[in-house]
Amino acid sequence: MTATLHTLPDHPALWRGDGVAAPQLPGIPTGFSALDVVLPGGGWPVGALTEVFAAREGVGELTLLLPALARLAREMRWIAFVAPPYLPYAPALAAAGMVLARLLVVRPASDAEKLWATRQVLASNACNMVLAWLDTTDASALRRLQLATEQSSAAAVLFRPARLAHQASPAALKLYLERGDGRLAVHVLKRRGARLAGPLLIDVPRPLPTDVVARDLSAQPAAAGISAWYA
Amino acid sequence: MWLAIYLPNLPLQVFQRGTPEAQPLAVAEHRRIVAANPAAQRLGVRADLGLASALALAGVGTTASASAPELIVRTRDRRGEDIALREVALWAGQYTPNVSLDSPACVLLEVQASLRLFGGADALARRIDDDCRDLGFAAEVAGAPTPLAARWLARAARRTVITDEVALKQAIDRLPLDVLDCAPEVMEMLLSIGALSVEDCLRLPRAGLARRGAATLLDSLDRAAGRTPDPRPWFVPPPTYSARLELTVPQTRIETLMFGVRRLCAGLAAYLAGRHAGVERFALRLEHEDLPPAELVITLGESSRDEVRCTLLAREHFARIELAAPVRAVAIAAKEIRPLALAAETLFGDMHKHTDQVSLLVERLRARLGREAVQGLQPAADHRPEHAWRHAEPGPAKRAGALPALPRPLWLLPQPRRLATRENFPCLETPLRLVAGPERIESGWWDAPGATEARRDYFIAAGSADELLWVYRELTAPDQWYLHGIFA
Numbered sequence: 001m002t003a004t005l006h007t008l009p010d011h012p013a014l015w016r017g018d019g020v021a022a023p024q025l026p027g028i029p030t031g032f033s034a035l036d037v038v039l040p041g042g043g044w045p046v047g048a049l050t051e052v053f054a055a056r057e058g059v060g061e062l063t064l065l066l067p068a069l070a071r072l073a074r075e076m077r078w079i080a081f082v083a084p085p086y087l088p089y090a091p092a093l094a095a096a097g098m099v100l101a102r103l104l105v106v107r108p109a110s111d112a113e114k115l116w117a118t119r120q121v122l123a124s125n126a127c128n129m130v131l132a133w134l135d136t137t138d139a140s141a142l143r144r145l146q147l148a149t150e151q152s153s154a155a156a157v158l159f160r161p162a163r164l165a166h167q168a169s170p171a172a173l174k175l176y177l178e179r180g181d182g183r184l185a186v187h188v189l190k191r192r193g194a195r196l197a198g199p200l201l202i203d204v205p206r207p208l209p210t211d212v213v214a215r216d217l218s219a220q221p222a223a224a225g226i227s228a229w230y231a
Numbered sequence: 232m233w234l235a236i237y238l239p240n241l242p243l244q245v246f247q248r249g250t251p252e253a254q255p256l257a258v259a260e261h262r263r264i265v266a267a268n269p270a271a272q273r274l275g276v277r278a279d280l281g282l283a284s285a286l287a288l289a290g291v292g293t294t295a296s297a298s299a300p301e302l303i304v305r306t307r308d309r310r311g312e313d314i315a316l317r318e319v320a321l322w323a324g325q326y327t328p329n330v331s332l333d334s335p336a337c338v339l340l341e342v343q344a345s346l347r348l349f350g351g352a353d354a355l356a357r358r359i360d361d362d363c364r365d366l367g368f369a370a371e372v373a374g375a376p377t378p379l380a381a382r383w384l385a386r387a388a389r390r391t392v393i394t395d396e397v398a399l400k401q402a403i404d405r406l407p408l409d410v411l412d413c414a415p416e417v418m419e420m421l422l423s424i425g426a427l428s429v430e431d432c433l434r435l436p437r438a439g440l441a442r443r444g445a446a447t448l449l450d451s452l453d454r455a456a457g458r459t460p461d462p463r464p465w466f467v468p469p470p471t472y473s474a475r476l477e478l479t480v481p482q483t484r485i486e487t488l489m490f491g492v493r494r495l496c497a498g499l500a501a502y503l504a505g506r507h508a509g510v511e512r513f514a515l516r517l518e519h520e521d522l523p524p525a526e527l528v529i530t531l532g533e534s535s536r537d538e539v540r541c542t543l544l545a546r547e548h549f550a551r552i553e554l555a556a557p558v559r560a561v562a563i564a565a566k567e568i569r570p571l572a573l574a575a576e577t578l579f580g581d582m583h584k585h586t587d588q589v590s591l592l593v594e595r596l597r598a599r600l601g602r603e604a605v606q607g608l609q610p611a612a613d614h615r616p617e618h619a620w621r622h623a624e625p626g627p628a629k630r631a632g633a634l635p636a637l638p639r640p641l642w643l644l645p646q647p648r649r650l651a652t653r654e655n656f657p658c659l660e661t662p663l664r665l666v667a668g669p670e671r672i673e674s675g676w677w678d679a680p681g682a683t684e685a686r687r688d689y690f691i692a693a694g695s696a697d698e699l700l701w702v703y704r705e706l707t708a709p710d711q712w713y714l715h716g717i718f719a
Contacts, residue, residue, distance in 0.1 A: 054719075058698030062641045062719035078589055086642035089716065090608040090620035093641065095634045100608045101627045104589075106596055107604045117596055124592035179697035206699060207638030207667060207691050207718055 028129065028155050031067020032202050039173065040192045044068055044129070044155045048172035049146045051158045053165040053189075055178035057085070060204040063096075064177065064184065065131065065157065070097030072128050080104040080121045082132035083114045111136050118145060122152040133159045137167070146170040165189060232343045232394070233378045234356055236319060236363065237371045237385035241336040242266045245311045248367030249476040249491035249561065256479055257285055260307040271302055303480060311477055312336070315368075318474040320466045322366055322498050324505030326359065331378070331463040337385065339378045339463060352392040360390075365497040367476075375399055378463055379455040386410040396457070403455055404430040413448045420444065472502050472513075472565040481520055481557030485549045488517075488558055489542070492549075495563040496541040503536035509571030510534065514564045515545060519556040527552065529598070532590035534571050540591060547598030593625050610634070614674040615685040616643060616715060637670050638691065640701040640716030647713035650702065657702050657712035663692035666699070673706070691718070 027043030029036055036042050044050060044065075054061035069079055079102060081088055094100055104127065108114045111134070118132045122145075136142070142158075149156045158171070165176050166189070174189040185199040238244055242258040243266040255271035257264050262282040275288040282304065289302030312335060320330050320338045326349065329341035342355060349355040356372045363370040373384035374392035380403055384391060387410045393399050406429045408421060420443055426432050429452065432440070441449055454461040476491045492515065503509055512530045519525070527548045531540060596605045607625035611618060616639070650657040657663045668690030687703040694700060701716030 056694065056696040056698040057642070058694065058700055058717040058719055059696060060699075060719070066641075084642075086644055086717065087620070088608060089616075089639055089641055089643040090610040091635045092639035093608070094610050095639065096641075100610070100623075103608055104593065104625050105606050105608060106600070107606075108600050109604070113600060117600065120595055121592065124588055124595070126588040126592040182697075 025153070028068045028072065030064070031071065032064070032204075034200050034202055035064075035186060038188060038191070038196060038200065044157065045172050046153060046155045047150055049142070049149050049156050049158060049170065050173040050175070051160055051169060051171040053160055053162045053174070053176045055162055055176070059177050059179050060184045060206065061159065061177050062131075063204045063206070064186075064202070066096045066098070068155075069129065070099075073097065073099035073102055076102070077128035078102045078104065078126055080106060080127040080130045082106045082118045082121065082130060083108055083134065084131075085133050111138075115141050115145065118156070119148045122148040122154055122156060125152055125154070127154055129155045129157070131157050131159065135161060137164060139169070143170045146172075232341070232346065232352060232374060232376060233381040234340045234342050234352070234359065234372060234374045234392075235333070235378070235381035235385040236323065236338045236340070236359060237373075237382060238316070238319065238336045238368055239371060239386075239388070240266050240268075241312050241315065242307050243268055244368055245308060245315045246305050246477055246479050248315075248494060249478045250480075250482070250487060251490050254479060255289065255302045257302060257304050258307045259285070259304050264304075265307055274302060276302060305479075308477065309335075311475070314475055317466075318498050319363075319366065319368060319370075321468055321472065321474075321505070322363075322501040323359070324468055325501045326355065326505075328505075330466045332466050333378070333382055333463075337382050338466075339381065341378075341463075342374075352394065356390070356392050362501075365494065366501075367491075367494040375402070377455055377457045378461055379451060380457075383410045383455060386412075400456060403452070404428070404433065408432070411448065411451065413445070413451070417445045417448055468502070468506070471568065472499055472510075473562065474498050475560055475562040477560045478558065481559045483554055483557045485554075488561060489546055489549065491561050492545050492563075493542050495561060496538050496545065499563055499565055500536050500538035500541065503565075503568070503571070506568065507570060508568045509536045510565045510568055512565075512567070513541070514566075515548075516562040516564065517554070517558045518560040518562065520559055522556050525552070525555065530594055532594035533587070534569055536571060543591075544594055544598050547595050551599055589625070614672055616672070616689075617685075638667075638718070640699075641719045642717040644715055644717075647703070647715045650712040650714050652710060652712055655710055657692060657704075657714075659694055659700065659714065661695040663694055663700065663702065665690045665702075666693050667691040671706075672703075689715070 025041065025046040027039055027041030027045050029043040052061055072079055081103065084105065088105060090100055106117050108117045114132065114134055115136065118130060121127050121130045145156065171190065173191050176187040176189050178185050180199065181201060183201040184204045185201055187199045188196045243256060246256060246258065247253065247268065253268055253270050255268065255274055257267040257271045257276050259265065259282045264276060264278055264280045264282065264285050266278055267276045276285045285304065286302065316332060316334065316336065316338060320332055323330050323338055323340055327340050327342045327345045331339040333339050342352065346352055346355065349358060352374050356374055360370060360372045371385040371388050373381055373389055375381040375384055376394065376399060380399055383406055384402060387406055391402065393402055408418065408427060408429065421432060426435065437449060453459040474495055476495055478491060482488055499513060510531065511534050512528055515527045515529065517525045529544050529548055531544060593605055606622040609621055609623035611621045613619045650659060652658060653662055669688035671688050673686045686706040688706065689701060689703040692700045692702045699718035700714055701718065702712055702714050704712050
């Protein structure tokens with residue numbers, strides 16, 4: 001009796017709550033080992049949706065993706081940006097190691113077209129990672145997107161407004177990003193596996209404070225102040 | 232060895248091939264019905280009926296017809312039939328280079344050299360019969376050692392392929408006389424003396440037949456049996472491709488139009504296959520009843536003759552347009568036909584196939600979203616941030632610009648946004664902290680004055696959530712701050 005009870009946790013049909021579900025495909029390594037260990041598949045999920053919510057634009061939400069993008073680029077893979085909110089700045093992307101020759105920037109006009117374009121990119125199997133900026137709250141559209149992702153061998157990362165972070169969605173992974181302690185705090189809102197106790201603090205590369213840290217600008221008279229600044 | 236592709240009821244087929252469902256349809260010429268499809272025949276309409284009687288039979292214009300499908304009568308389009316026959320001839324170029332037109336409704340293929348490739352004459356005949364459906368034509372295919380015999384056999388709907396002389400003679404003997412297409416008075420003469428088949432004719436004294444005006448018949452019989460030579464002119468394919476498809480009734484539904492477009496694309500793909508060529512783009516012309524035709528140019532992204540790719544991209548273009556009026560006919564045209572090198576399969580990897588997928592994706596997206604909406608990026612050599620990048624065609628870059636030495640944001644605002652200021656400090660809801668800078672960018676004075684010149688001090692600023700922004704102030708107006716980028 002006792003022996004049976006002891007061996008019970010090892011029974012193959014029993015799923016233990018502290019584990020991480022094994023995905024069918026290995027993920028794309030994020031380039032941040034702290035993040036890789038908590039993600040099923042050891043990286044950005046392939047064949048499943050990932051949702052990223054940033055507390056504010058500029059916390060380092062795209063920087064978090066850059067090592068994976070650079071890695072795919074080195075492997076001659078294609079990457080697509082669907083409906084980026086601003087101009088993806090070529091010099092900065094190139095400096096981060098992305099190969100722009102294999103980047104596709106798609107700018108659909110309407111929400112429906114954004115979803116359509118994302119699905120097309122996934123269905124084509126031409127790109128290995130799709131980053132899409134979607135504002136839609138349409139749950140069935142997201143489900144269709146998840147289905148399209150399951151059919152493809154690509155990783156799909158959706159950037160969505162932070163206010164939608166706690167809405168139910170078919171995504172396999174949901175991350176909420178904010179700054180904390182001078183680092184990027186990654187809250188794993190949902191993953192295939194047990195919940196994490198707290199946020200992960202990750203050092204994403206940031207433009208370092210260089211030469212001059214701003215002094216009291218107000219003290220200087222407007223036009224003359226500029227020449228004095230460099231004098 | 233000849234194969235004949237005979238298109239029975241071609242006057243009907245030219246109007247029917249573009250639409251999936253068969254409405255009662257009859258074709259009239261000089262106010263007399265020349266052909267009727269089975270649906271029309273069920274209404275009692277048959278060939279040789281006067282137009283008025285046909286309309287009366289079908290109850291057109293009476294209230295009784297309200298529930299029954301209405302009979303459509305089209306005027307025979309001999310030019311359309313000729314175009315259709317040429318399309319079939321172009322399409323048949325994929326089986327053999329030796330194609331000959333045999334108007335009005337037959338295409339002859341000399342296939343001796345192709346037999347081994349296609350696995351024998353029988354297999355080839357079956358394949359042609361099948362493939363012809365993709366074009367939307369129902370065909371009768373038969374084979375014989377002489378072109379005329381092949382046509383007659385196909386015309387008599389004998390789906391046989393005859394290879395030896397003895398079998399040929401037997402087969403010709405058993406043919407009914409009407410497949411021989413001889414002059415009506417000769418036909419009448421033969422019927423009046425009780426000759427019903429070729430065999431009956433051959434039993435009659437030859438000299439007597441010739442004297443009674445049937446000399447041409449005897450001559451054709453000799454040619455069919457191979458006793459006299461029967462030279463045929465080869466059909467020379469034109470350097471550009473065009474085909475046209477007339478719809479039974481003007482259509483407004485895209486799905487119905489796509490049905491016809493698929494058939495046109497099948498023809499184009501077969502023509503290209505026969506020439507070992509590909510196209511980069513082709514045009515579809517939608518002909519309306521009263522309005523000028525609309526033209527769609529479908530770009531394939533790279534030279535291709537893939538039928539699926541053609542129809543797929545055509546569908547995307549259709550999804551984007553608004554039909555101004557019902558479409559009466561669809562025409563396809565391809566001008567720049569280039570030889571297409573076959574991609575050799577590599578042992579490892581499928582890089583070519585992958586690039587192919589990407590170019591297909593790009594063209595699909597562009598077809599629906601517009602050309603400008605799908606772009607690649609490229610850095611450019613300019614110190615002004617807004618000029619340090621440009622759009623490029625997706626794919627290998629011509630050259631890469633120098634990388635910036637100082638940090639640059641991942642997002643650039645298309646237009647710098649003027650920020651509010653508080654005591655000369657920039658604010659975005661809350662005051663921003665300047666954490667790095669300034670970096671002076673002073674460039675572009677050679678451009679048109681004022682327009683694109685940049686004289687700015689850039690700073691990296693942190694907002695309330697510790698997000699990093701790229702802001703600048705004008706040298707000429709230091710109290711004016713602008714947001715230009717986001718370190719996303």
